[in-house]
Amino acid sequence: MKESASARPVLIAGGGLCGISTALHLRSPYLLVERERQLGGLATTEERDGFHFDRTGHWLHLRDPRIRELVTGALELAPVQRRARVHAGGALIPYPFQANVHGLPRAMAYDCLLGYVRALLARGASEPRNFEQYILHHFGEGIARHFMIPYNAKLWGVHPREITSAWCQRFVPIPSLEQMLAGAIGSADAELGYNVEFLYPRRGGIGALSAALAARLDPARFRLGVEVEAVDAERGAARVGGEWLDYRALVSTLPLPELVKRLVEPPAAVVAAAAALRWTSVRYLNVATRSLAPGGYHWVYVPDERLPFYRVGVYSAAMPSMAPPGCSSLYVELASRDRVEPIAEVVRALCEVGALASAEDLVFAEPREIEYAYVIFDERYEAALATIQPYLEQRRIYSRGRYGAWIYNAMEDSLLSGRATAELCDAGNEGSR
Numbered sequence: 001m002k003e004s005a006s007a008r009p010v011l012i013a014g015g016g017l018c019g020i021s022t023a024l025h026l027r028s029p030y031l032l033v034e035r036e037r038q039l040g041g042l043a044t045t046e047e048r049d050g051f052h053f054d055r056t057g058h059w060l061h062l063r064d065p066r067i068r069e070l071v072t073g074a075l076e077l078a079p080v081q082r083r084a085r086v087h088a089g090g091a092l093i094p095y096p097f098q099a100n101v102h103g104l105p106r107a108m109a110y111d112c113l114l115g116y117v118r119a120l121l122a123r124g125a126s127e128p129r130n131f132e133q134y135i136l137h138h139f140g141e142g143i144a145r146h147f148m149i150p151y152n153a154k155l156w157g158v159h160p161r162e163i164t165s166a167w168c169q170r171f172v173p174i175p176s177l178e179q180m181l182a183g184a185i186g187s188a189d190a191e192l193g194y195n196v197e198f199l200y201p202r203r204g205g206i207g208a209l210s211a212a213l214a215a216r217l218d219p220a221r222f223r224l225g226v227e228v229e230a231v232d233a234e235r236g237a238a239r240v241g242g243e244w245l246d247y248r249a250l251v252s253t254l255p256l257p258e259l260v261k262r263l264v265e266p267p268a269a270v271v272a273a274a275a276a277l278r279w280t281s282v283r284y285l286n287v288a289t290r291s292l293a294p295g296g297y298h299w300v301y302v303p304d305e306r307l308p309f310y311r312v313g314v315y316s317a318a319m320p321s322m323a324p325p326g327c328s329s330l331y332v333e334l335a336s337r338d339r340v341e342p343i344a345e346v347v348r349a350l351c352e353v354g355a356l357a358s359a360e361d362l363v364f365a366e367p368r369e370i371e372y373a374y375v376i377f378d379e380r381y382e383a384a385l386a387t388i389q390p391y392l393e394q395r396r397i398y399s400r401g402r403y404g405a406w407i408y409n410a411m412e413d414s415l416l417s418g419r420a421t422a423e424l425c426d427a428g429n430e431g432s433r
């Protein structure tokens, strides 16, 4: 006898925050499958000799009341007042750059203000088409040259002109004239503006968040260390650890190109669209030191092309439990995607930006990589997604989360995405009863 649709489980592929949230919110039967030996995906923490490291800075912001309730009901989070800096022209100024230019060398500050005013006066009706144009249009030539272009080129691994402006509108706030002027004379409220406070677990790093949420799942409904190897979209079945399993719906949080690779006989158009997707990886270092970082910041942005990293963060400055007393745990996000920088070069640069007091204080530096880190929003992005996602959705495959939906998002967005997808699957299930 054929199994009824509602008796088959929803299969959740990937147990990062999106997969965990889907499972937590689903009322229908499900099975969650995670390739790694622990749940949490990018929101996990490793420990060595009392030093804790996230997969680079993972600072939590919660806006949605129901997600806040879910998270704060699962673990204790400390509010932390952000201390973010920018290292430019040899100076360490508060973030955001455009609201604090008075702290820069005088010629640089003048460039930034003049460029902003010129851009404001010249601003016409024409809309910027790419990220470089967006920066020049809204920030002006000085801020573009001294911060926005070099920093973003280092972060993205491609020049901002290759990124479309559609992406920037949500994520790159536009400076106001008042903000620029106050910043130029040093009267801006330094930490005013974007995400001034974040939340962070008191112990165990951001991995404590995933662990606390995962502890609410029924262990009989997830499998660790098992891959989703193939997906037969027409049949509604996936090969999991060598076995074919029928699903009612598949919630996939695998990176979208990885899901398409696993489809059995996908249409040529879907394969071609997936080949157009671009992303960038992040190489970073877990760094342990036997002193407190002299800069006193939680993280610093480093646009300078001479220096081998674009951002450095000090976990233990935000939460002292991340390192033994008197010591620091750091992340160093490297600009190069292929070259292995000599550690002496990195250490010298860390001293220059105020992340390390002295080279002798280094305890260890371990390289790490996130293969899928940032989706590149280029001119082929929209069309590729418009081909792949409807094909999947029509076959009850919901590709969600940061890399499933193939977007730029934060942890809360992945939790929200999981909740919305659970509701969608439950509604479908009730309809099929």
Ligand SMILES: Cc1cc2nc3c(=O)[nH]c(=O)nc-3n(C[C@H](O)[C@H](O)[C@H](O)COP(=O)(O)OP(=O)(O)OC[C@H]3O[C@@H](n4cnc5c(N)ncnc54)[C@H](O)[C@@H]3O)c2cc1C
Binding pocket: 013, 014, 015, 016, 017, 018, 019, 033, 034, 035, 036, 039, 040, 041, 042, 043, 055, 056, 057, 058, 059, 060, 061, 226, 227, 228, 229, 253, 254, 255, 258, 282, 370, 372, 373, 374, 400, 401, 402, 403, 404, 409, 410, 411, 412, 413, 414
């Ligand atoms: C460098 C960096 C810094 C960030 N900083 C912040 C920050 O400060 N604040 C913030 O809110 N957000 C931050 N984020 C974003 C945050 O990490 C994501 O929004 C969130 O963790 C994504 O969760 P997810 O479940 O969508 O994806 P993931 O965490 O990627 O989960 C996907 C899961 O699928 C599993 N998987 C993959 N292939 C298979 C397979 N074949 N079979 C089974 N399982 C598989 C993976 O192992 C993984 O566990 C940052 C991201 C990056 C890259």
